[in-house]
Amino acid sequence: MVLKREYGDRLCSEPEPGFNVTIQYDLTQLPNDIDELANNAALLKRNCFASVFEMFFDYQESGDINRQAIINYRDDETMYVKAMEDRVTVVFSTVFKDADDIIIGKVFIQACFCIPNVYY
Secondary structure, three states, X not given: OXXXXXXXXXXXXXXXXXXXOOEOOOOOOOOOOHHHHHHHHHOHHHHHHHHHHHHHHHHXXXXXXXXXXXXXXXXXXXXXXXEOOOOEEXXXXXXXXXXXXXXXXXXXXXXXXXXXXXXX
């Protein structure tokens, strides 16, 4: 498990109410390299996502294919992950709420994927 590997004993077995993960630091026993500690704490969200990807890379590598996950990472946005024989596929559903974001998203899709008509 990525979180156990990265946070060790700092990872609480019971998260704070309303949260999925809690890491706790004893401020009376901080290491000499506080910058590294702070950076590692700041990477919590990244490490949560990494744990999903590592698990699916392991599935793919071991041949345990056709596994899939649906992760609701925001109220109206979802990530789909699927292990297949020769790849792990990740699809992000994204909702553009701001008018400028909608335009940027449309330009990105048209430019990168050469889709002539994109509708939102």
